[in-house]
Amino acid sequence: MLRFIGFRLLQALPVLLVVITVTFFLIRVAPGGPFDSEKAVIPEVQAALEAQYRLNLTLFQQYTAYLGDLFHGDFGPSFKYPGRSVNELIAAGFPVTAELAFYALLVALTIGGIAGIVASLKPNSAQDYIPMSVAMIGICMPSLLLGPILILLFGIYLDWLPVSGWGDSPGDKILPAITLGSAYAAYIARLSRAGMLEVMSQDYIRTARAKGLPEWQVVSRHALRGGMIPVVAFLVLAFAGLLSGSFVVETIFQIPGLGRFYVQAAFNRDYTMILGSTIFLATLIVFFNLLSDILAAWMNPRLRDQMRAL
Amino acid sequence: MRFGGLKNLCLVLTCFALMACGRGESNVAQGNREAILHFGNGAEPQGLDPHVVTGIPESLIINALFEGLTVKNPYTLESEPGVAQRWDISDDGMTITFHLNPQAKWSNGDPMTAEDYVWSWRRALNPGMGNQYGYMLYPLKNAEEFATGKIDDFSEVGVKAIDDHTLQVQLNTPTPYFIQLMDHHSTFALHRPTIQKHGKDTGRFTPWTRVENIVSNGPFRLKEWQLNRRLSVEKSDTYWDRDRVQLSGIVFYPTENISSEERMFRVEQLHYTQTIPLEKMPVYRAMKDSPYANAPYLGTYYYLLNINEPPLDDLRVRRALSMALDRERLNSTVLHNSNVPAFSITPPGTLGYQPPVVFDHNIEAAQKLLAEAGYPNGEGWPGLELTYNTSESHLKIAVALQQMWKDALNIDITLANQEWKVYLDSVDQMNFQMARRGWIGDYVDPNNFLDLFLCDGGNNSTGFCDPIYDELIKRQAPQAKSREERYAIFNDAETRLMEQMPIIPLYTYTSNHLIHPSVKGLPPNLMDYVNFRYVWLDRDQEAVE
Numbered sequence: 018m019l020r021f022i023g024f025r026l027l028q029a030l031p032v033l034l035v036v037i038t039v040t041f042f043l044i045r046v047a048p049g050g051p052f053d054s055e056k057a058v059i060p061e062v063q064a065a066l067e068a069q070y071r072l073n074l075t076l077f078q079q080y081t082a083y084l085g086d087l088f089h090g091d092f093g094p095s096f097k098y099p100g101r102s103v104n105e106l107i108a109a110g111f112p113v114t115a116e117l118a119f120y121a122l123l124v125a126l127t128i129g130g131i132a133g134i135v136a137s138l139k140p141n142s143a144q145d146y147i148p149m150s151v152a153m154i155g156i157c158m159p160s161l162l163l164g165p166i167l168i169l170l171f172g173i174y175l176d177w178l179p180v181s182g183w184g185d186s187p188g189d190k191i192l193p194a195i196t197l198g199s200a201y202a203a204y205i206a207r208l209s210r211a212g213m214l215e216v217m218s219q220d221y222i223r224t225a226r227a228k229g230l231p232e233w234q235v236v237s238r239h240a241l242r243g244g245m246i247p248v249v250a251f252l253v254l255a256f257a258g259l260l261s262g263s264f265v266v267e268t269i270f271q272i273p274g275l276g277r278f279y280v281q282a283a284f285n286r287d288y289t290m291i292l293g294s295t296i297f298l299a300t301l302i303v304f305f306n307l308l309s310d311i312l313a314a315w316m317n318p319r320l321r322d323q324m325r326a327l
Numbered sequence: 328m329r330f331g332g333l334k335n336l337c338l339v340l341t342c343f344a345l346m347a348c349g350r351g352e353s354n355v356a357q358g359n360r361e362a363i364l365h366f367g368n369g370a371e372p373q374g375l376d377p378h379v380v381t382g383i384p385e386s387l388i389i390n391a392l393f394e395g396l397t398v399k400n401p402y403t404l405e406s407e408p409g410v411a412q413r414w415d416i417s418d419d420g421m422t423i424t425f426h427l428n429p430q431a432k433w434s435n436g437d438p439m440t441a442e443d444y445v446w447s448w449r450r451a452l453n454p455g456m457g458n459q460y461g462y463m464l465y466p467l468k469n470a471e472e473f474a475t476g477k478i479d480d481f482s483e484v485g486v487k488a489i490d491d492h493t494l495q496v497q498l499n500t501p502t503p504y505f506i507q508l509m510d511h512h513s514t515f516a517l518h519r520p521t522i523q524k525h526g527k528d529t530g531r532f533t534p535w536t537r538v539e540n541i542v543s544n545g546p547f548r549l550k551e552w553q554l555n556r557r558l559s560v561e562k563s564d565t566y567w568d569r570d571r572v573q574l575s576g577i578v579f580y581p582t583e584n585i586s587s588e589e590r591m592f593r594v595e596q597l598h599y600t601q602t603i604p605l606e607k608m609p610v611y612r613a614m615k616d617s618p619y620a621n622a623p624y625l626g627t628y629y630y631l632l633n634i635n636e637p638p639l640d641d642l643r644v645r646r647a648l649s650m651a652l653d654r655e656r657l658n659s660t661v662l663h664n665s666n667v668p669a670f671s672i673t674p675p676g677t678l679g680y681q682p683p684v685v686f687d688h689n690i691e692a693a694q695k696l697l698a699e700a701g702y703p704n705g706e707g708w709p710g711l712e713l714t715y716n717t718s719e720s721h722l723k724i725a726v727a728l729q730q731m732w733k734d735a736l737n738i739d740i741t742l743a744n745q746e747w748k749v750y751l752d753s754v755d756q757m758n759f760q761m762a763r764r765g766w767i768g769d770y771v772d773p774n775n776f777l778d779l780f781l782c783d784g785g786n787n788s789t790g791f792c793d794p795i796y797d798e799l800i801k802r803q804a805p806q807a808k809s810r811e812e813r814y815a816i817f818n819d820a821e822t823r824l825m826e827q828m829p830i831i832p833l834y835t836y837t838s839n840h841l842i843h844p845s846v847k848g849l850p851p852n853l854m855d856y857v858n859f860r861y862v863w864l865d866r867d868q869e870a871v872e
Contacts, residue, residue: 049748054381055765057755057785058459061475065457069531099531100374101554109554165586173593180590183556268584271591273555277583286748 022311029303036299037087037292041080044291051096051286070096070288083292092293097285103293110275111297113183117197117266117274118259120190122252124198129205130248134236136206137213137244148206155203164196164269181271193270197263201255208251213244246316253309257302353595354578359845359866362575364859367588369601371555371581375536377512378451381459384601388579389512391560391859392543396425396444396494396509401858402850404678404771406506410439410516410544411494420501425509427492430567433518434541434548441488443516449481450522451513456529460513463769466502500805503813504772511769518542546572546860555581573848573863592618592841598864599849600841605720608663611841618841622851625677625768626836627669627776630713630761631754634829635790638709639760643700645828650686650693651735652728658834661723665839669832671825672766673776673817676853680773680814685825690735697736705737714743715763716750724833725763754788764788767836771854773817774804780824791829796820844868 052058052066067073071082086093092103132148139145171192172180179189216222217240225239226232264276275294282290354365372385377393380386396411411425431439452461452474465471468485472478485497498505508514521542526533534540541549546569547560561576563569580597582588585604591597603611603619611619632639632648639645654668667675671682694704702708713729715721722744729740740761745753753759766786768775777800778784782792799820807813838855845868848861 047748049746049750049752052459053748053751053755054459055751056459059462059475059785061454062457062459062461065455066459068455069457094532098371098373099379100376100534100536102532106554165590168590173590176594179596180594181587181596185556269587271580271582271584271587273553277555284747 018311018314021314022307025307025310029307032303033296033299037084037296038080040292040295041083042076044286044288045076047286049286051288053286070094087296092296093289095282095287095290097282097287097290103289106278106290107275107293107297110273110278113272114260114263114267114274114276117183117190117193117263117272118256120194121198121201121259121263122256124194125201125205125255126248126252127202128199129202130209130245132202132206133209133248134213134241134244137210137217138232138236140214145210149210152203152206155199155206158199160196160200160265160269163199164192164266167192167196168269181269183270183272183274189270193266193272196269197259197266201259204251204255205248208247209245212247213240216240216244219243242316246313249316250309250313253305253312257305260301261298355595355598355843355845358578358598359864359868362573362864364574364577364846364862364864365596365598366577366579367582367591367597367600368558368579369581370583372558372579375541375549376531377515377517378447378456378458378460379531380512384579384581386512387857388558388560389515389545390857391545391547391577392541392549393512393515393545394431394566395511395515396427397506398510398858398860399507399854399856401848401852401856401861404852404854404856406510409510411509414506416506420503421498423496423498423505424489425494425496427494428567429492431544432565432567434543434563434565435518435521436565437518437520437542438491439516439544440491441494442491443519444494445486445488446519447516448484448486448514450517450528452481452484453529456531458513460511463508463511463513466498466500466505466508468497468499502805503810504770504774507770507772516544518544547574547577550576557581568860572860574859577859589841592843595843597841598843598846603839603841605663605665608665608839612663616844618843620840620842620851621665621837622855623667623674623676623853624836624838624855625674625771625853626765627672627674628666628763628765628833628836629669629672630831630833631759631764631789632829632831633757633760633762633788633790634827635757636760638700638702638711641700642827643696644702645831646686647693647696647700647736648732649828649831650689650696652731652831652833653688654833655688657724657727657731661720661727662834666834666837669835671821671832672779672830673773673821674768674835674853677768677773677776678771679810680817682773683818683822683825685822686828693735697738702736702738705739708738710739710741711760712741712743713761713763714745714750714753714759716747717744721763728833757788757790761831762788764830765836768854773814773821774800777817777820777824780829789829791824791827793823793827796823799823 052063071079095101095103095106132152136145136148168180171178178192179186182189222235222240225235263274264280267274267276278290279294282294358365368384368387370384372388373380373382375389377389394409396409397406398409400407410427410431412428413426415424427439427441433439448464451458452464452470454474454476461474469478469483473481473484487495489495521540522528522535525535525540538549538552546563546566548563550561551559558579559576562572562574566572582591582601585602588600589604589607592600611617632645634640658664658666658668670684670686673680673682675681713725715725725742729742732738732740754762766776766779779786780791781797781800799816804813804816807816838851842849845865847863847865849857
């Protein structure tokens with residue numbers, strides 16, 4: 018097992034190097050620079066600014082210098098926010114995004130898991146079709162639309178929940194979590210339904226039923242663990258997806274997360290911030306992929322044996 | 328995952344829901360009680376270093392934290408005493424002496440001195456620092472030479488501390504708007520010991536503006552700064568005019584998403600919004616005692632014409648394009664009557680200046696001009712591309728104008744949208760035929776708009792170059808003896824400009840805010856200028872809804 022993990026970690030290094038290199042050069046291909054603004058910048062000022070950010074060096078020199086800084090864990094200063102380092106911006110935004118992603122995942126798991134299990138118990142009946150249709154709507158409804166609808170309903174007309182903010186007033190985390198989680202709830206519903214359907218037709222379930230267990234015990238004691246394997250594998254990847262995909266929800270609800278910084282950085286040509294957040298998120302995704310593999314192996318005895326043989 | 332876990336989850340969610348039911352007092356109600364203004368600020372500030380930053384969100388916060396030699400009266404926009412108690416202008420207009428208020432202090436209690444200004448302006452103009460607004464001090468003698476590295480000796484620059492409280496400046500030419508520039512953050516004095524304690528004098532990246540470090544001199548001081556969440560300031564007890572400051576604090580919110588901002592206003596999380604979504608305007612306008620404040624703003628929305636490129640190298644074509652447009656209709660339909668049709672680059676009423684009107688909406692004349700240029704009824708029209716940066720409102724305007732040109736002149740205009748930085752690059756390289764453009768004034772003076780189109784103007788971007796125009800703006804206007812004479816010269820220059828039509832002016836901007844009725848002392852003005860010293864909250868005012 019340890020050898021497997023070590024091997025995968027070694028594989029991750031070249032992946033990250035490719036990510037760094039491609040990102041570094043790709044953002045330079047985009048027209049326009051970080052200091053372009055509607056008011057023309059005086060050439061001397063432009064030159065001074067470029068010198069401050071090492072943009073006066075050749076591209077290759079900049080690349081090696083950047084790699085050197087990176088080796089020391091330094092993502093460099095932000096272009097858009099002078100006086101702030103990229104490390105600082107990530108440190109400020111990431112915990113918020115992670116918390117949001119965690120709540121969204123809880124929402125997704127609760128709604129999606131229950132819908133999927135309920136649907137799987139009576140396949141091809143109303144009990145199946147209704148939750149699965151709702152799940153389909155969840156996949157199709159973008160958060161750009163769902164967020165404002167929820168805000169209008171619960172924030173403005175009913176006046177139950179805050180319309181924006183994060184940790185400023187009680188309950189302001191509920192609507193963003195639901196908005197972000199609902200699309201994933203739909204996926205989880207479909208995955209858990211499929212997983213449960215497969216398990217419920219297995220012999221050991223029939224055995225459990227034959228020994229006279231009530232249906233809810235059959236489901237909770239016997240079926241659930243096997244039926245949820247695909248969901249667990251998906252969860253880890255979903256978490257990575259939520260971390261890098263929360264921009265829209267963060268914008269709608271004024272949440273100070275990493276997603277807003279990341280997307281703004283692309284618009285602003287904030288080179289160091291784009292690179293820093295891309296590398297940071299890429300590292301996380303690589304890590305979560307690995308975690309997902311390990312979890313899948315741990316839950317599936319056959320895979321576990323294969324790995325031991327590695 | 329077992330059902331036990333799910334049960335806990337349900338419990339947690341129920342708790343959340345219960346907490347939500349006990350929603351407390353709104354920000355506005357609480358703010359009115361405690362004299363705290365909740366202010367929608369548009370975006371997270373880039374930073375708070377007055378010499379470095381460039382945007383409007385930054386300038387609003389900096390105006391609360393710092394104060395210049397002068398400030399503006401928000402009702403009249405005339406300059407009033409700030410750090411300077413009074414100032415004398417010599418008869419030739421070339422020397423200004425500022426007398427600093429002996430009561431003016433830094434927030435740590437240090438007195439403010441004339442030497443603070445000399446040091447700060449040296450920093451603002453430092454060539455290595457790359458300050459984008461350094462040019463605000465270029466009217467100073469030798470300032471441009473110092474900022475561009477042509478001279479190294481700062482003592483040659485026209486600023487001198489006569490004694491602790493007397494600052495004397497020498498100008499290149501008489502510059503009537505120089506007093507106004509003193510309330511722009513790029514000319515502010517900064518606290519030297521603080522900056523030097525936290526890094527190099529001229530460093531862009533030093534942490535001197537952090538809550539725990541910053542020393543400022545304005546009516547408020549920094550209390551809390553949470554990235555992308557909020558920034559709070561509280562009343563300063565060292566400010567010289569503290570008795571007139573009525574707010575005990577201001578909370579600035581980075582309200583980037585304008586729809587979210589409007590919703591925050593609706594549930595009374597904000598007293599004031601930075602703007603209002605276009606489609607909400609009719610609703611708010613129809614309200615009784617509407618919180619919607621709409622006022623002319625010192626900015627012009629126009630299309631740049633690249634006059635080096637056919638077919639726009641022909642003056643008749645440029646005039647035909649401009650005259651064919653019905654600006655009134657554009658404003659009443661697409662823009663919900665929120666703006667003012669424009670026929671010149673300078674907004675009307677810029678401190679009393681009225682721009683000339685050298686053309687009007689006249690379709691027959693436009694058709695005739697186009698026929699003379701060789702395209703009768705659009706025949707043989709080579710096509711024309713309009714470049715604009717991606718935005719729903721720019722698109723709506725472009726589509727409306729495209730149709731007007733089609734209807735009036737039977738010519739086709741193609742639309743090309745570009746991402747913001749790509750668009751800026753295209754405009755800068757003059758890599759376009761016709762391009763959308765907006766210009767917001769930095770100070771209230773026609774010069775700020777008219778010097779765009781000097782031959783070597785960095786923001787000219789049209790190819791327009793007229794030596795007589797340059798002569799009027801650069802030589803004659805500064806020598807004028809009176810405001811009337813000066814404005815007459817500007818009027819001549821602008822007439823020459825608009826007769827050549829290197830731009831198609833479309834409308835004068837307006838500022839659009841939602842302001843809670845409890846907010847007082849925040850009047851509309853051409854600069855959309857806020858002086859927080861004047862603002863107070865009337866707690867007896869109830870919500871509008």
